[in-house]
Amino acid sequence: MFVITADQIGSRTDRDRAGEMIAALDAEFSPAFILPPDQTAGDEIQLLLRDAATTLAVLLALHRDSHWSIGIGIGEVRTPLPASTRQASGGAFVAARAGVTRAKKAEARFALAVDLAPGAGSRGGAGVGESGGGSALNAEEVEALITTLLLLRQRRTKEGWAAVDLLQGGLSQVEIAALLGISTAAVSQRIHSALWRVDQSAQPALVRLLENLEHATTETDPAT
Template identity: 50%
Template sequence: MYVVTADQVGSRVDIDRSAAMQAELQGAFGDRLLLPVDQTAGDEVQALTEDPDTALSLVLHLARDGHWSIGLGVGGIRTPLPDAVRKAAGPAFIAAREAVDTAKRSDGRFALRAAEPPAGTRPPADVEALIRLLLVLRARRSDPGWEVADLVANGRTQKQAAATLGISDAAVSQRLKTAMWSIDESARPALVRLLAELDPDRR
């Protein structure tokens, strides 16, 4: 199982963003979560999923927003599940708490902890480092780069993206190259596989 715990950065001097992010994540990923996204301790949001692709997507979504320290915990959870994430418990939740505390002082404001990594898998620290590299790469992407990347990610061809934006096909290609879209696209499936290996329930 995968628990994502995100703590708002600078909440004492900023508006409370947790309720809005809770609704945003629920709208985008609700059908892939085991329980609704929850608001836990004050300005924290938390989500629970059994799908490694959804776990990575949650991390990427929160990181792109730019206002969160993000912890990803992998491991078992106590069953039966309660009716709210904040009431749930288990090694994955403990791992997520340790991860978000570490994320507050880490590059990319992200950390990963695995409570019970199966023998023979890649060390969780290696997976954490690779995800952090992707986060840093995406953080450097310009608004025009995101504009094109979002269209392509949602199924548009480069030609269709060019028509939508009113720019040339060559301009779309250059934006995608500058945004390092091909690296992003190839890295994500590999990271999902590595996350799947860390979950003892998927072995």
């Protein structure tokens, strides 16, 4: 499973943003949450998800908001599940805690950690603090690729985001140009400068890599 722990940046000098962030995420991704999103240690939020695609989408939403250090933890979660996310426990939660701690000093304010189950093979991932092995990418390598995407998106201008959001909303470039009061050539340039196609091409590959890491947390090594 996937756990996201996000800690508000500069919370001592800013208002509490946890409640509104939880509401926004719940409105967009509610069916994907295994348990309702929770506010834990004051300005911190915690999310429990089952699928990699939504995990990446939530990460991108949190990062775009720009007020969060974000850790993703991948691993087992103890069952039966409690009534709330804050009461849940397991390796995925330990990994997410390690991730968010490192994220506070990371350039993109993001870190990824995987907690391998006892006897799990090393293919596809690494345990907390380990580098892993095998031919598949480990957690550190997947973290680096996701960080690259986050930094790419971080450089996108407000004008670039406006064009990309409308494009993702189903509008054509002609319609976007009319709505924004600019030429279609200007719309095309904004989308190009925003590296939208690179962004869209990278996301499915990153989802597969996250799925591989999650699979590695439950895959038992045949030699054990």
